[in-house]
Amino acid sequence: MTRPSTVSDTRRGDTATDPPAPGPGTARKRGRQPRPGRGTVLAVFLAPALTLFLLLVVAPILVAAYASLYKWNGFGLPENFVGLDNYTRAFADPTFRGDLWRGLVLVVLSLAVQLPAALALAMLLNQPLRGRAFYRLIFFAPYVLSEVTTAVLFTLVFSPNRGLGEGVAQWLGADAGTVFADPDTVLFAVFLVVSWKYFGLYMMLFLAARQGIPKELSEAAVTDGATAWQAFRHVTLPLLGPTIRISVFLSVIGTIQLFDMVWVLTGGGPIHTSETLAVTMYQYGFRRFEVGYASAISMVMFLLSLVFALFYQRIVLRRDTAGAITNQGGQR
Amino acid sequence: MDHDSAPFPPNAARPRRRGAGAYLLSACSDGESDDPNAPQAINWWHIQNTEPMLPVWAAMANEYKTAHSNVTFTIQPLENEAFKAKLTTATQAGDPPDLFQSWGGGVLKQQVDAGLVKDLTDDVKDLVAGILPAAMQPYTIDGKIYGIPFDIGMVGFWYNKELFTRAGVTETPTTWAGLLDVVRKLKTAGITPVALAGKDKWPAHFYWSYLAMRIGGVGALQKAVDDKNFDTPDLAAAGERLKELVDLQPFQKGFLGAEFGSPDGQAATMGNGKAAMELMGQWAPAVQASSSTSKKGIGDKLGFFPFPAVDGGKGSATEVFGGGNGFAVGKDAPAATIDFLKFLLSVDNQRRSAQTGAVLPTVKDATSAIADPNNKVVAETLAKNTGFQLYLDQAYAPALGQQINDSVAEIIAGKKAPAAILKDITQVAKTV
Numbered sequence: 165m166t167r168p169s170t171v172s173d174t175r176r177g178d179t180a181t182d183p184p185a186p187g188p189g190t191a192r193k194r195g196r197q198p199r200p201g202r203g204t205v206l207a208v209f210l211a212p213a214l215t216l217f218l219l220l221v222v223a224p225i226l227v228a229a230y231a232s233l234y235k236w237n238g239f240g241l242p243e244n245f246v247g248l249d250n251y252t253r254a255f256a257d258p259t260f261r262g263d264l265w266r267g268l269v270l271v272v273l274s275l276a277v278q279l280p281a282a283l284a285l286a287m288l289l290n291q292p293l294r295g296r297a298f299y300r301l302i303f304f305a306p307y308v309l310s311e312v313t314t315a316v317l318f319t320l321v322f323s324p325n326r327g328l329g330e331g332v333a334q335w336l337g338a339d340a341g342t343v344f345a346d347p348d349t350v351l352f353a354v355f356l357v358v359s360w361k362y363f364g365l366y367m368m369l370f371l372a373a374r375q376g377i378p379k380e381l382s383e384a385a386v387t388d389g390a391t392a393w394q395a396f397r398h399v400t401l402p403l404l405g406p407t408i409r410i411s412v413f414l415s416v417i418g419t420i421q422l423f424d425m426v427w428v429l430t431g432g433g434p435i436h437t438s439e440t441l442a443v444t445m446y447q448y449g450f451r452r453f454e455v456g457y458a459s460a461i462s463m464v465m466f467l468l469s470l471v472f473a474l475f476y477q478r479i480v481l482r483r484d485t486a487g488a489i490t491n492q493g494g495q496r
Numbered sequence: 497m498d499h500d501s502a503p504f505p506p507n508a509a510r511p512r513r514r515g516a517g518a519y520l521l522s523a524c525s526d527g528e529s530d531d532p533n534a535p536q537a538i539n540w541w542h543i544q545n546t547e548p549m550l551p552v553w554a555a556m557a558n559e560y561k562t563a564h565s566n567v568t569f570t571i572q573p574l575e576n577e578a579f580k581a582k583l584t585t586a587t588q589a590g591d592p593p594d595l596f597q598s599w600g601g602g603v604l605k606q607q608v609d610a611g612l613v614k615d616l617t618d619d620v621k622d623l624v625a626g627i628l629p630a631a632m633q634p635y636t637i638d639g640k641i642y643g644i645p646f647d648i649g650m651v652g653f654w655y656n657k658e659l660f661t662r663a664g665v666t667e668t669p670t671t672w673a674g675l676l677d678v679v680r681k682l683k684t685a686g687i688t689p690v691a692l693a694g695k696d697k698w699p700a701h702f703y704w705s706y707l708a709m710r711i712g713g714v715g716a717l718q719k720a721v722d723d724k725n726f727d728t729p730d731l732a733a734a735g736e737r738l739k740e741l742v743d744l745q746p747f748q749k750g751f752l753g754a755e756f757g758s759p760d761g762q763a764a765t766m767g768n769g770k771a772a773m774e775l776m777g778q779w780a781p782a783v784q785a786s787s788s789t790s791k792k793g794i795g796d797k798l799g800f801f802p803f804p805a806v807d808g809g810k811g812s813a814t815e816v817f818g819g820g821n822g823f824a825v826g827k828d829a830p831a832a833t834i835d836f837l838k839f840l841l842s843v844d845n846q847r848r849s850a851q852t853g854a855v856l857p858t859v860k861d862a863t864s865a866i867a868d869p870n871n872k873v874v875a876e877t878l879a880k881n882t883g884f885q886l887y888l889d890q891a892y893a894p895a896l897g898q899q900i901n902d903s904v905a906e907i908i909a910g911k912k913a914p915a916a917i918l919k920d921i922t923q924v925a926k927t928v
Contacts, residue, residue: 235927238588239610323760324750325770345694345753347909431695434752435902435909450584452895453606 225466231459238455250460260461263441267420270355270440274415278359279366279408286370287396300371304364311361315428318357319344344430347437354438358425362418366411373407374400406484413476420469441465536830537568541583541596543821545573546786548852553840556848560839567832587612594829595837598643598822600634601890602897607824608642614825617641619834623841630884631820631858634891643824644837646846647855649778650818650878651702651803651887654870658797659687659772668801670813672710672737675804679746682772689744691771693762694752694908697901698889702775703741704904705888706803706817707734713810714883721892726921730810735914737806738907752909757787767793775803777818778874782854800873815883819890820858892928899924 232250234242254260289300306314322329322343329343343353377400385395423442426432432439432447439447441461449458540557544550550573557569572593574582579597586592592612598604607613617640624632624641628648635643655668660678663685669675682689693699708716712730720726748754748765755761763780765771767788774780785793805813823840825833839845846862849855853868856875863879866872889897903917 237606238584239590239606239612319758324748324754325760327760342750342753345750347752347911350753430753433695433697433905435906435911447898450581452898453584453893454895455588 228459228462228466231456232463234456235454236456236459237453238449242456244456246456250457251464253457254460254464259436259439259444260441262436263439263444266351266439267422267441269351270358270419270422271416273352273355274359274419275412277355278363279411279415281359282363282366282411283370283404283408285363286367286374287400289367289371290374300368304368306361307364307368309361311424312428314357314361315425318360319429322353344438345434347434350430350434350438354426354429357429358419358422361425362415366415369407369411370404373404377403409480409484413473413481416472416476417469420465420472441468533566535566535568536832537570538595538830538833538836539570539572539593539826541572541574541579541593542823543574543576543579543597544854545575548782549849549854552849552852556840556845557836560836564832567836592824592826592828594826594833595823596826598635598824599819599887599890600643600645600822601819601886602893603890604635604642604824605637606893608637612827613642614827614829614834615640615642616644616825616834620644620838623838626843626860627841627858628860628879630878630881631822633884634819634886635822635824643822644841645820645822645858646841646849647822648818648820648858648878649856649874650816650881651706651775651777652816652874652877653773653775653801653803654766654780654784655773655799655801656766656769656771656794656797657799658794659769660799663687663772668799669804671804672707672806676740676744679741679744683744683746688748688765688771689746689773690741690748691754691762691765691774692747692751692908693754693756694747694905695754696756696762697905698887699756699762699774699776700908701888701901701904702817703738704734704900704907705885706775707737707806709815709817709883709885710803710806710811710813711737711809714815714885716810717885717888717891721896721925724922724925726925727918731918732915735907735917738904739914742908742910757783759787761787763787764789769794769797778856778871779854781868781870796869798870800870800877802877812882814880815885816878816881817885817887818878819887820856822858895928896921896924 231242233245233247235244235246235249236242285303289296289303293299309317321327324330324342324345343349381399381403382395385399386392390398421442422440423446426438426440426443427446430438432443442465445458445461445465448454448461542553544553553573554571557571561567561569583592583596587607587610590610590612592607598607598613604613620641623644627645631645631648632641635641635645653668659682660666660668663678663682665678665681669678679689705717708731711733712719712728716728716730720728720731748762748771750760751762754765757763762774762776763783764787766774766780767784767786768790781793781798784798785791788794802813803817805811823837825837841859843859843861846855846857846859847865850857850862850865850871851867853871856866856871856878857863863875866875885891888900891897892900899921903912903920906912906917907914
C-alpha cells in the first residue's frame with residue numbers, strides 16, 4: 165500500500181511551485197487508489213495512548229475539579245456541595261497564601277542563583293581542563309539520586325549534634341545544626357538542597373547546548389577582536405537561548421510541584437515556614453481527610469502550572485518551538 | 497460480585513451509603529464464606545515493624561496457621577506514618593485490609609461512618625469482659641465495639657535520675673510550678689531539661705492537653721469539642737502555662753526540626769543521656785533504647801512521674817492522658833479474622849506480648865506478666881486512674897486533631913499567642 169518510497173518524486177514534481185510541505189498532511193493529495201481512511205489509521209495508533217492519557221491524566225483532573233466543589237472527607241461519594249467555598253477558604257488561609265509566596269521566592273532564587281551557577285559551571289567544564297570528565301560526572305551525580313534519598317542525606321548532614329555540616333560549621337565558627345529547625349533559615353536551606361540536586365541537570369543541558377555551537381562562530385568573533393566576555397555575551401549566550409528558556413520552564417514547573425524533598429526534610433515546618441502548595445495539599449488530603457479542600461489546592465496548582473505553561477509556550481518559547489509544533493515545519 | 501452466592505458474614509458492616517462509587521473497586525468479595533473450613537486469606541497490617549514485637553506477631557500468625565490449615569496470612573508490618581498514608585489510600589478506595597492497626601477515636605468513627613469496618617459487638621462479648629474498661633473506651637462508638645485494644649498506656653514524664661541528681665533535684669515535681677523550678681535548676685546546671693520532637697508535632701500536644709485537663713478537669717476537652725468552642729478561660733490558661741515553660745527555653749538544640757524516633761531525635765536525645773526528661777507514652781523506654789547510640793538507652797537511670805497538678809486547677813494528677821493500640825476488622829474480612837483476633841488477645845498471647853516490654857496488656861489477667869519495672873509503674877498508675885482522656889489527635893476528627901497539633905506547635909515555636917490559637921482551633925471545630 166502506501167510505502168514511504170512512493171511519496172517521493174511524483175509528488176515533488178506536482179507541487180514544485182508550492183513551499184515544501186513534508187509530513188502526513190500532504191499524503192491526502194495523492195490518493196488515487198482506495199485505501200483505509202486516514203482517520204482509521206490515526207484512531208488505531210492513537211487509541212492506546214489516548215486511552216491511557218484520558219484515564220490517567222484527564223480523568224483525575226476532572227475528578228479533582230469536581231471534588232474541589234464539595235466538602236468531602238474522601239469516604240463514599242461527595243454529597244455536600246459547597247460551590248467555590250474551598251477556593252475562597254484557601255485564598256483566605258495564611259498558610260496557603262504563604263505557600264504562594266514561598267513558591268515565588270523559590271522560583272526567583274532558582275532563576276537568579278541556581279541556573280546562572282549551572283551555566284557558569286557548564287562554561288567552565290567546556291574548557292580544556294584536566295579531569296574534565298570526572299568533574300562532569302561528579303556534578304551530575306546528585307541528579308541521579310532520588311529526592312527522598314537526597315533529603316535523608318541532608319537531614320543527616322545537618323543533624324544538630326552529630327551532622328557533618330555541624331562539624332564543618334563549628335570549625336568555621338558558625339552554627340549549622342539548626343538550619344532546618346529555624347523558621348528564618350529553613351526555606352533557604354531547602355533551596356540549597358534542591359539546588360544541590362538539580363543544578364547538575366541544568367549544567368548538563370547547558371553543556372550539551374554549548375557543544376552544539378560550532379567553534380567557528382566564537383573563533384570568528386575573537387578574530388574580529390571580541391573579548392572572551394563579548395564572545396560569550398553576543399555569540400554563545402544567544403545561541404544557548406533555546407536551552408536556557410526551556411530550563412527556566414522546567415525549573416518553574418518543578419518548583420510549583422515541589423513535594424518529596426520538603427516532605428522528608430522538614431514536613432513543611434517549623435510552623436509552615438517551608439511548606440509548599442503540594443505539602444499543604446497532602447496535609448489536608450491525607451492527614452486531615454479534607455479531600456474536597458485538598459482538591460481545591462491541587463486545582464490551584466494545576467491552573468498555575470497550566471497558565472504558566474501556556475503563556476510561556478506562547479510568548480517565550482514561540483521561536484524555539486516554531487516549526488516543531490505550531491505550523492508543522494511549514495513557513496517561518 | 498454476586499453477593500448471593502457469597503453471603504456476607506452475618507455481622508459484616510454493609511456499606512451504608514447508596515451508590516458509593518468507591519466500593520465498585522472492591523465489591524468483588526471473592527468466595528469468602530462462613531464455612532470455617534473454606535480457604536481463608538487474612539490480610540493483616542500492623543505497625544509493630546521492629547523488634548521486639550515483629551517476630552512475636554509473626555510467630556503467633558504461624559501458630560494459628562498451623563492449627564487452622566485453611567487460613568493463610570499476608571502480613572504487612574508498616575512504619576507508623578507509612579501505615580497511616582497507606583491505610584488512607586486503601587480506605588478511600590473502599591478496600592480496607594482484613595485486620596489492621598487502629599487507635600480508635602475519631603479516625604475509627606470516620607471508618608465506621610463509611611461502613612469500612614465490622615461491628616464486632618456480638619462476636620467479642622466474652623473477650624471484652626476480661627479487658628480493662630479504659631482501654632475499650634476509644635473503640636466503643638455509639639455503644640458498639642469496632643476494635644479490640646491489645647495495648648494500653650499513658651503519657652507521663654520519663655526522666656533521667658542521674659541528671660536530676662546532678663542538678664540538685666531530689667524529688668520529682670508534683671505541681672506545675674515545681675516542674676518549672678526543676679527546669680530552671682537543670683538549666684543552671686548546664687543540662688538540657690527537656691527533649692522534644694518539634695517536627696512531629698504530636699509530642700508537643702501532650703503538654704497542652706495535659707495542662708488543659710489539669711486546669712479544666714478531665715471533661716474539659718470533651719466538653720470543648722461537644723460545644724464546638726475551645727475559646728474558654730481554662731484552655732487559654734493551659735496555653736499560658738505552656739508558654740511559661742517555652743519561655744524558659746528548656747528544649748534541646750534544633751528541637752523544631754527534630755523527629756521523635758530519628759537518630760538525633762527526641763528519643764535518641766533521652767536515650768543518649770543528653771536531656772533530663774521527656775513527656776511521652778509507655779513506649780518511650782523501648783524507643784529510647786533502640787535509637788540510642790548504645791542501643792541500650794539509659795537503663796535503670798530512667799524514672800517515671802505523672803504529669804503534675806496545676807495550682808488552682810480542677811483536675812487532679814491521677815487523671816491520665818493516653819491511649820493504646822488495637823486492631824479493627826475490615827468490612828470484607830473472612831470469618832477467621834475475628835477468631836484470629838481473639839487468639840491474639842488470649843491471656844497467654846497477651847502475656848507473651850507483655851513480656852517483650854513493648855506492649856502493656858489490656859487483658860486484666862495478663863498484667864502480672866509485665867516484667868519491665870518502668871512498664872509496671874505505668875500500669876500501676878493507669879490502674880489507679882480517676883479519669884481518662886484519649887490522645888486528642890485520635891479522639892477528635894482528624895481535621896481537628898491535626899489543627900490542635902499545628903496550633904500547639906505555634907506556641908512551642910513562640911510564634912503565636914496562646915489565646916490566638918484557640919480561635920483557630922474553634923474555627924476548625926465548627927466545621928467538622
